[in-house]
Amino acid sequence: MTVNNRPGVLNRITGLFTKRHYNIESITVGHTEIEGISRMTFVVNVDDERTAEQIIKQLNKQIDVLKVNDITDQAIVARELALIKVSAPPSVRQEIYTLIEPFRASIVDVSKDSLVIQVTGEPDKVEALIELLRPYGIKEVARTGTTAFTRGAQKTAAHQKTAFII
Amino acid sequence: MTRMNVEEQEKAKTKMKLNGSLMLIEALKAEGVEVIFGYPGGAVLPLYDELYKAGVFHVLTRHEQGAIHAAEGYARISGKPGVVIATSGPGATNLVTGLTDAMMDSLPLVVFTGQVATSVIGSDAFQEADVVGITMPITKHNYQVRDISELPRIIKEAFHIATTGRPGPVLIDIPKDITTAEGEFDYDQDVHLPGYQPTTQPNHWQIRRLVEAVSQSKRPVILAGAGVLHANAADELRQYAEQQRIPVVHTLLGLGGFPADHPLFLGMAGMHGTYTANMALYECDLLINIGARFDDRVTGNLNDFAPKATVAHIDIDPAEIGKNVPTKIPIVSDAKAALQELIAQQGKPADTAAWLVQLDEWKRRFPLYYEPEAGTIKPQKLIEMIYEMTNGEAIVTTDVGQHQMWAAQYYKFNRPHRWVTSGGLGTMGFGLPAAIGAQLADRSATVVSIVGDGGFQMTFQELSVIQELQLPIKIVIVNNQALGMVRQWQELFYDQRYSHSLIPNQPDFVKLAEAYGMLGLRAKTEAEAADVLKQAFAINGPVLLDFHVRADENVYPMVAPGKGLHQMVGVKACEESSQ
Numbered sequence: 001m002t003v004n005n006r007p008g009v010l011n012r013i014t015g016l017f018t019k020r021h022y023n024i025e026s027i028t029v030g031h032t033e034i035e036g037i038s039r040m041t042f043v044v045n046v047d048d049e050r051t052a053e054q055i056i057k058q059l060n061k062q063i064d065v066l067k068v069n070d071i072t073d074q075a076i077v078a079r080e081l082a083l084i085k086v087s088a089p090p091s092v093r094q095e096i097y098t099l100i101e102p103f104r105a106s107i108v109d110v111s112k113d114s115l116v117i118q119v120t121g122e123p124d125k126v127e128a129l130i131e132l133l134r135p136y137g138i139k140e141v142a143r144t145g146t147t148a149f150t151r152g153a154q155k156t157a158a159h160q161k162t163a164f165i166i
Numbered sequence: 167m168t169r170m171n172v173e174e175q176e177k178a179k180t181k182m183k184l185n186g187s188l189m190l191i192e193a194l195k196a197e198g199v200e201v202i203f204g205y206p207g208g209a210v211l212p213l214y215d216e217l218y219k220a221g222v223f224h225v226l227t228r229h230e231q232g233a234i235h236a237a238e239g240y241a242r243i244s245g246k247p248g249v250v251i252a253t254s255g256p257g258a259t260n261l262v263t264g265l266t267d268a269m270m271d272s273l274p275l276v277v278f279t280g281q282v283a284t285s286v287i288g289s290d291a292f293q294e295a296d297v298v299g300i301t302m303p304i305t306k307h308n309y310q311v312r313d314i315s316e317l318p319r320i321i322k323e324a325f326h327i328a329t330t331g332r333p334g335p336v337l338i339d340i341p342k343d344i345t346t347a348e349g350e351f352d353y354d355q356d357v358h359l360p361g362y363q364p365t366t367q368p369n370h371w372q373i374r375r376l377v378e379a380v381s382q383s384k385r386p387v388i389l390a391g392a393g394v395l396h397a398n399a400a401d402e403l404r405q406y407a408e409q410q411r412i413p414v415v416h417t418l419l420g421l422g423g424f425p426a427d428h429p430l431f432l433g434m435a436g437m438h439g440t441y442t443a444n445m446a447l448y449e450c451d452l453l454i455n456i457g458a459r460f461d462d463r464v465t466g467n468l469n470d471f472a473p474k475a476t477v478a479h480i481d482i483d484p485a486e487i488g489k490n491v492p493t494k495i496p497i498v499s500d501a502k503a504a505l506q507e508l509i510a511q512q513g514k515p516a517d518t519a520a521w522l523v524q525l526d527e528w529k530r531r532f533p534l535y536y537e538p539e540a541g542t543i544k545p546q547k548l549i550e551m552i553y554e555m556t557n558g559e560a561i562v563t564t565d566v567g568q569h570q571m572w573a574a575q576y577y578k579f580n581r582p583h584r585w586v587t588s589g590g591l592g593t594m595g596f597g598l599p600a601a602i603g604a605q606l607a608d609r610s611a612t613v614v615s616i617v618g619d620g621g622f623q624m625t626f627q628e629l630s631v632i633q634e635l636q637l638p639i640k641i642v643i644v645n646n647q648a649l650g651m652v653r654q655w656q657e658l659f660y661d662q663r664y665s666h667s668l669i670p671n672q673p674d675f676v677k678l679a680e681a682y683g684m685l686g687l688r689a690k691t692e693a694e695a696a697d698v699l700k701q702a703f704a705i706n707g708p709v710l711l712d713f714h715v716r717a718d719e720n721v722y723p724m725v726a727p728g729k730g731l732h733q734m735v736g737v738k739a740c741e742e743s744s745q
Contacts, residue, residue: 004361007310012302019303050488057485063307063327066361 001165004064005031005038012062013040022046022055026080026145037066041147042165043123056165071150071164078148078164081118082126083108087137088115096136103129114139122146186314186345187216190278193321194222196353199249201225201240201606203233207253208293209280212345225602225635228627230257232599234264235625238273239563239603242586243611245398247274247328248603254280255293258339259300263593265335266304270590271419272396274333276324277305283343284312297339306334311341314349326357331364332483333396364482368499368507376454376478376495377513383452383476385521386412389435389464392419392589393457393481393501400424400582402505403456409509411518413525415443417458418574419589426578432525433534436464437725438571441532442525444723444731447472452516455479457501460490461590470730480504534575535738536719540692545569545644545715548695549576552614552642555699560612561586561604565597565621568650571721573616584611595624598641602628605637612703613638619645619672629682632708640702641679641710646717647672654720659727679710688712 003009010029017024025043032039046052052070059068088096093115097107100117103125109116119129123146130141148164184192190213194202202224206214217224227233230252237248248268252258258279268275282291298310307327309320317340324336380386394403400423407414407430414424415435424431433440435447444466447453453475458464460479465471468490478495479487487496497504536546549572552560562577563586564570570587579585586604588596601615622643632639644650652667679686687698687709695713702709722736 007312008298008302011299015302050492054485054489057489061483061485063359063362 001040001042001059001068002032002066003038003040003062004066005036006064009038009064010040012064013059016058016062017044017055020055020058022051026143028145028147030147039147041145043146044165059165068165069150071148075151075154076148076164077151078122078146079120080123080126080144080146081120082130082141082143084117084119084130084133084138085114085140086117086133087113087139089113092136096133099132100129105129182351183348184351185212185216185348186311186317186340187213189314189317189349189351190321190340190345191216191220191222192351193318193353194249197325198246202249202251203227203236203240203603204251205230205233205253205257207257207280209254209282209342210251210257210278210345212342213251213278213280213340224251225606225631227599227602228630229625230260231264231595232602232625232628232631234261234275234277235267235593235596235599236603236606236628236631237275237277238264238268238271238596239586239600240607241268241273241275241333241603242600243561243583243604244607245396245583246607247276247325250275250277252277252279253293254282254297254342255295257293258297259295262300262304263591265301265337267588267591267593267596268335269304269306271588272333272392273335274328275335276321276328277335277337279337279339280345281310281339281341284341285343287341297337301337304335305337306332308337308339310339311344314344314347317344317349318351318353319355322353322355323357323359326359327362331362331366365484365498366482366500366503368480368497368504370507372495372497373504373507373511376497377508377511379452379476379478379495380410380412380454380516381514383516384518385450386410386452386454386516386518387432387446387450388412388414389417389447389453389455389458390414390420390423391417391456391458392423394420394423395457395582397457397482397501397503398582399502399505402502402509404428406505406509410513410515411522412454412516413446413518413522415439415446417461417464417589418587419585420458421574421585422579422582425580427580430522432529434574435731436461437466438575438721438723439725439731440534440575441723441734441737442528444725444734445528446525448730448732450475453477455481456505457481459483459486462490465490466725466731466733467728470732531739532737533740535722535740539716543689543692543695543713543715545572545646545719546576547692548642548644548713548715549573549616551695551699552616553577555703556612556614560584560614561601561608563587563597563601563604563613563615565594565617566592566651567594567618567621568646568654568719568721569616569618569644571651572644575721594618594621596621598622598625599628601639601641602631602635602637605639612640614640614642616642616644618650619643619647619669619675620649622675626678629679629684629710633682633684636707638706639708641708643675643710643712645672645675645712645714646719647714648717650719651721657720658724675710675712684708684710686710686712688714690714
């Protein structure tokens with residue numbers, strides 16, 4: 001979804017979700033290539049098509065909303081970044097290094113008994129890594145939420161459970 | 167003088183340097199605003215100073231809620247945006263009910279609120295409130311002016327947004343320093359809103375689908391809402407219904423869009439709709455909704471709503487289509503444009519002969535009904551008397567509750583833009599201030615404000631304004647010493663436990679009228695009622711009438727909550743004649 005970058009615009013959008021009883025799973029906001037225009041990406045769990053349609057229509061009614069796209073059933077690139085602080089006494093560090101490698105995650109901070117791991121990818125991948133790290137003792141997790149694009153070339157739709165609105 | 171010079175001078179005029187308050191006044195002039203409803207206060211003192219000097223027509227209501235309801239009444243009758251000014255903090259928060267009311271009923275308003283100076287915003291300053299935050303979900307759009315250079319553009323956009331597409335209230339919050347800051351005033355600019363492009367013309371393919379559906383239908387019905395009135399499409403609605411021989415039912419807010427005395431009219435639908443209107447919605451095979459939003463008070467239980475019908479929906483707001491009722495033929499359009507297109511198509515009319523016979527039979531057998539009783543005043547009879555007294559030509563404003571439903575049932579509106587009521591939000595206290603705006607929008611009209619004894623006391627301070635401006639409004643209090651609709655629900659659904667709904671010790675409303683310098687009259691029987699009505703309507707000035715009506719009267723028919731429209735109670739059959 002693209003919006004005018006005006007004061008209160010985020011409040012307007014989240015307020016609309018609250019008013020109509022839609023739960024936001026995640027939300028990301030940032031500048032676009034055009035000055036004064038921001039992109040917002042929402043992940044929203046909906047029960048049916050009709051609710052998804054209603055959300056999009058209500059968003060479209062906002063004066064500061066320029067374009068809404070439901071990309072749930074489209075081929076998309078969806079990425080999320082997570083920082084995971086995990087207990088890591090020296091004895092298990094090597095093990096953790098090996099474990100995170102296939103995820104192309106990286107260590108961004110090291111202290112006496114913990115590590116901060118940064119991972120980027122689709123939400124499922126982030127979820128999987130968190131689960132793998134859980135036995136070591138997770139101290140903190142910070143996730144950005146998903147941001148997404150449609151792919152340049154659209155193939156057959158990949159099925160997703162959640163609705164992405166960009 | 168060369169032509170160039172004239173043009174330059176014209177340009178200079180539109181580009182003069184002005185302070186924020188004067189900009190606002192110039193912008194209102196450019197928009198053709200005739201009247202402002204408002205209330206002064208600290209944050210708008212500079213603005214009120216300029217209003218004073220400019221001699222703008224400003225109606226000082228006695229509460230900000232009165233101002234905004236008056237603006238709603240004005241908008242409803244004139245079709246033009248109602249303009250309101252209130253100060254910061256409490257002035258602005260007192261507008262919240264009216265803004266929500268206007269949002270629900272799609273009334274165009276442009277509302278200006280004062281705000282503390284930009285330098286202290288966010289410091290919990292005296293009379294500071296986050297008005298933009300508070301009013302975000304109850305306005306079509308809102309603004310806070312952060313720099314004087316934005317002001318002309320924002321006002322221009324506000325009027326554009328309020329009056330186009332689906333109308334609604336737009337609020338502009340103006341910090342005090344902006345009202346005195348100077349800037350260049352250029353109002354001669356185009357509105358550029360890429361995120362706001364309402365669709366007003368119908369999709370031709372969908373129109374053709376509807377024409378086809380009508381031609382195959384045997385039992386079509388049109389449900390006409392306020393969208394018909396906003397689009398000034400009453401003539402087109404009648405023409406279309408007559409061309410295709412399709413009967414029409416109205417929503418509460420749609421009343422007057424189709425003549426009540428027309429043979430194709432079936433009455434109001436919904437919770438207190440007529441038997442025929444509700445049964446038509448239940449039995450129809452094609453439902454054409456024009457400018458109504460399938461409110462729950464109209465549909466009853468959605469599972470039982472129009473179960474046999476293909477649904478077509480014409481609405482300017484795409485979000486209303488398919489929101490509550492699955493819709494086969496969606497037409498996003500202004501009602502007038504869609505109706506004109508439908509008329510022009512001259513499709514094969516539906517074969518409705520048998521359907522119309524059936525509907526006429528229902529109309530004859532199950533009309534609106536109440537038990538007459540001359541020794542008291544039956545509220546239904548009272549509305550009929552007012553209808554006769556005013557030849558059905560009055561502007562009627564109401565509050566919310568029993569009296570509102572009786573007015574909707576028994577005052578037969580044959581013309582559009584005569585009916586001013588709070589529909590979606592159901593705001594008590596709406597009727598009296600709305601009458602002020604309605605009368606100012608149409609000075610020559612007879613205005614009757616029908617209110618309950620409960621709602622009246624929420625905004626009766628506005629009697630002061632009526633008296634001051636000598637507006638010849640007839641204020642009819644349907645006094646049942648109760649919050650009648652609450653009492654009715656408690657009688658029917660709460661085993662007659664009348665929790666805080668009976669008010670036997672209401673004040674003497676006649677004396678209250680006198681306290682405001684107004685004539686007050688009282689009646690307790692039908693004969694007295696006829697008398698005082700005659701007296702009141704002979705006077706070209708405000709009169710308050712206190713009618714003590716039967717307190718235990720209920721509004722029927724009624725569709726109980728959770729029931730379908732076909733499950734009405736309180737329907738009485740007239741004597742059998744056909745069998």
